[in-house]
Amino acid sequence: xxxxxxxxxxxxxxxxxxxxxxxxxxxxxxxxxxxxxxxxxxxxxxxxxxxxxxxxxxxxxxxxxxxxxxxxxxxxxxxxxxxxxxxxxxxxxxxxxxxxxxxxxxxxxxxxxxx
Amino acid sequence: xxxxxxxxxxxxxxxxxxxxxxxxxxxxxxxxxxxxxxxxxxxxxxxxxxxxxxxxxxxxxxxxxxxxxxxxxxxxxxxxxxxxxxxxxxxxxxxxxxxxxxxxxxxxxxxxxxxxxxxxxxxxxxxxxxxxxxxxxxxxxxxxxxxxxxxxxxxxxxxxxxxxxxxxxxxxxxxxxxxxxx
Numbered sequence: 001x002x003x004x005x006x007x008x009x010x011x012x013x014x015x016x017x018x019x020x021x022x023x024x025x026x027x028x029x030x031x032x033x034x035x036x037x038x039x040x041x042x043x044x045x046x047x048x049x050x051x052x053x054x055x056x057x058x059x060x061x062x063x064x065x066x067x068x069x070x071x072x073x074x075x076x077x078x079x080x081x082x083x084x085x086x087x088x089x090x091x092x093x094x095x096x097x098x099x100x101x102x103x104x105x106x107x108x109x110x111x112x113x114x115x
Numbered sequence: 116x117x118x119x120x121x122x123x124x125x126x127x128x129x130x131x132x133x134x135x136x137x138x139x140x141x142x143x144x145x146x147x148x149x150x151x152x153x154x155x156x157x158x159x160x161x162x163x164x165x166x167x168x169x170x171x172x173x174x175x176x177x178x179x180x181x182x183x184x185x186x187x188x189x190x191x192x193x194x195x196x197x198x199x200x201x202x203x204x205x206x207x208x209x210x211x212x213x214x215x216x217x218x219x220x221x222x223x224x225x226x227x228x229x230x231x232x233x234x235x236x237x238x239x240x241x242x243x244x245x246x247x248x249x250x251x252x253x254x255x256x257x258x259x260x261x262x263x264x265x266x267x268x269x270x271x272x273x274x275x276x277x278x279x280x281x282x283x284x285x286x287x288x289x290x291x292x293x294x295x296x297x
């Protein structure tokens with residue numbers, strides 16, 4: 001399975017070269033494939049990223065907006081995009097360019113990984 | 116009953132009024148209060164966020180317990196896990212049994228009867244995240260102090276909250292794709 005995730009990440013980075021970081025993660029702090037910035041606590045980022053998706057999904061359910069597809073955080077220095085790829089797995093990406101297109105791409109990747 | 120008496124003998128009230136067990140401040144509380152914390156987190160933050168919080172809390176607690184046992188009481192390896200689970204059993208967390216343990220990996224399978232998962236009735240999913248974390252924390256300490264460069268994770272293939280007769284937690288070094296097997 002690790003090989004498959006890495007294939008998808010490799011293809012994603014080839015198709016969307018402006019995306020700085022993209023990773024497939026699991027909530028207990030594991031990075032299944034891809035990478036996150038070196039100068040951050042990966043454990044914390046992965047856990048918080050998974051929790052962020054969980055909160056977003058909960059809010060969407062409460063507001064009867066259906067299944068969450070993608071969560072986007074626009075920050076001063078770039079955009080963080082996260083999407084659930086199955087019950088527990090998630091895709092997290094960081095980009096400074098083309099956030100809308102990246103969000104669509106992350107959503108597509110997450111759907112592919114869910115299958 | 117003797118073990119319970121022993122536990123009571125180890126409990127002290129310090130000068131400022133804290134309840135202390137083996138140097139640790141303790142709070143004697145109801146099982147449903149602990150469950151309410153997790154259930155409230157599930158309601159407000161979602162199941163995965165609650166899972167993450169409880170796992171991390173358990174992991175820190177387990178790791179710290181192991182460190183404390185090693186530093187103060189010179190307890191090592193599998194004896195730390197035994198003591199942790201023995202104390203947990205006495206303190207009302209359920210009836211813990213070590214099904215298997217291998218310190219060289221390290222890997223442990225732990226069965227919990229009458230666990231806190233009973234508070235969830237039929238959740239249809241595993242809920243003992245603090246115990247997954249706790250057992251992973253103990254094993255991580257054993258790995259770190261044995262010079263093993265591994266990342267320990269724990270999964271719960273069986274849980275009372277999803278209709279199993281008991282909970283089963285397996286802690287071992289992380290291998291890609293392992294979680295999927297649950």
